[in-house]
Amino acid sequence: MNKIIKSVIFMAGVLASVSAFSADYPTKNIRLIVPFGAGGGTDSVARAIANSAKDILGTSISVMNRTGGSGAVGMSYGAQQRGDGYTLTVVTREIASLPQMGLMQNDVNDFKLIRMINLDPAVVLVNKDSPFNNINDLITEAKAHPGEVKFASTAAPNFYLMALEKNQGIKLNAIPYNGSSEAIPSVLGGHTAVTMVTPGEAISQLRSGQLKALGVMSKKRISYIPNVPTLIEQGVNVTTGTWRGIAAPKSTPDKIIKTLGKAFDQAMASDNFKHFMTKGAMTIHNMNAVEFTQFVKDDTKSLSTLIQ
């Protein structure tokens, strides 16, 4: 018995010294913090990218869900971890909005951003029997009856809607739901007139024709719903959507950020990940650390005009 214990201690010592002196990274498991619950959209993208990146990095990546406060809890937790490259965090658009609303202590400056993974525009959706056939029908109705068109909001406040409202000087009756899985049935059942979600969240209803898309809020049309015109094409100059990326705590060495960046580039280009995203009607949008950081700064600014 004593022998076993001694040899275990010896082995542990050897392993510890190896990891302490080795310049290589990574030498142990990486933890990926997901600020939303298991089973949701952000979680499934995180698990898919982790699945593809683990072979490239040659270490396992375990997903850790840390939910609460619309992502604030998990992202703040991630920002406060040791910057050794073994704790990464999935950051979402909430990192640009929540700190401005006073609902999150940490913000994007507490992170080094590594890569943007995906960027999805919002789509304006109505029931198949709705009298609205394009975005201007909706705007005309909202202008004639301010505050009366019922909008199924996936979150409160809803920045997709606020962008349209501000641009057009209209007001809808926003009824907050818990995400797209509650907002979509509300429109299907005719309890609310319109909602805005990402294409992936409504792809089943779009394909089966239960929901009608009035327009997509991106600069160009998107491949999953090629027949749906953009709002810009219809003369309404509004684009909005949501994004996800991967970040590490501020104190992480640049060398590790680079290694990880390259690994995630490869992971995003892998067939497995591309397959996953295509099937889910989500758009891979690889942005490097510099571009991503600038993008988040710009998005934070554009959100601040909506929040104030």
Next chain:
Amino acid sequence: MIDYLLGGLGAAFSLSIFPVLVFGVLGGIILGALPGLTATMGVAILLPFTFGMAPIAAMVMLIGVYIGGIYGGSIAAILLKTPGTPASAASVLDGYALTLKGEAARALSISVVASFIGGLISTIVLIAIAPMLAKFALRFSAPEYFALALFGLTIIASVSSNNILKGLLAGTIGLLVSTVGLDPITSVPRFTFGIMDLYNGINVIPVLIGLFAISEALNQLENLNLKTKVAEKFNSKLMSLKDLKNILPTTIKSALLGTSIGAVPGAGADISAFVCYNEAKRASKNPEEFGNGSIKGLAAAESGNNGVTGGSLVPLLTLGVPGDAVSAVLLGALIVQGLTPGPLLFTQNPEIVYGIFSSMLVANIVMLLIGLFGIRFFCQITKVPKLLMIPIIIFLSIVGAYAINNSMFDVGIAIVFGVLGFILGKLKIPTSPILLAIILGPMAETNLRRSLLMYDGSWSFLYERPIALAFIAMAIFSLWSTIRRNKKG
């Protein structure tokens, strides 16, 4: 349709699929039995592994975990008063009472048989009338959800055994706790004291672990000696045919109720178990047995929570929207396989739809067999000295509270509610109303306020909408019958 179903059954029993199914069900039972680990987690963790699998095998495994997970929660609820999931909290009421009487084996066999019947009927209803159920579910808007939650809250009166006032007190504590967090409509923080972990409100699972497992462990610590075992008496007799005859009507009714509740997105197995328990007690000629080891009460809760499994697939398969967290993962699994959940699935990939149906039938049978064979092993727990069992329960409780969200904060919540539950127990104040109020409080509040937004501040939705009106009438009837019963007793 029959062809597809037979084809699906053939596939479910094939060599490449059946082991996956058994693995799923067994894994689900184990996950469900451990407090803090849920079927949702199991399904989400397994999801990436299904990417490379054939669509049928992937769905079969995930559905196995789902069905096993809902049942598994009850094993610990019955034997140790430690419900593995909120869905099995209602099973504690009578299941643990039976264990204390030495009838653990009988309780476990009733539990698995009722779960099996519940799951089976719910699957058959799903196969037969899914599109009709979906139409019914789509009629649910905020006013209907509010009225359903209101009806659910009246169950507090019926689970507070003989002192309604104390039950209401507990319910009020639960409702107060449920107001913590960001306001659901305006996102203004309430009672959060600047603590970010409280922004999403208090998670129901650590509360469940605290109120049931930890408080019970503390309670047991009081009269502890080296010799006491988990249950002093033990009879290895399973349920009798007479038992089966006794519970069958309640079980079938609960299965149908559970299926309907499951079909409505947002109302799940936890609510269903309590609603079915309440209905069984209301309909019973001997309501005083409930809470003291009524096999009907146990069967109603068990059939009610497994009845949800078929129902929750209704919105998924017919509308393409998930009815609960587990079906959200199933939705993702289908989409990754290149399938489109929703009405198109029936016309484009009927083999998948019927593959899912038949694997649900087979998964329920596998669950029944594992459950029945397992009873002898599960029951060994009752022979473990309490001195060993209590630290194990506390250890598992803390690990479980941590695991649900990887958060020490939730461990703190579990401990606080453990102490609270212990104190309330001393004052003979029932704890299940707290849990019920925490589950239903946010549903009632959010939907009341949504309704008021939809109706521009008018309260007319309370009487203008037939389904809402029906629930409100049921709520009043439920209160009235409880009060009348209490006057008699």
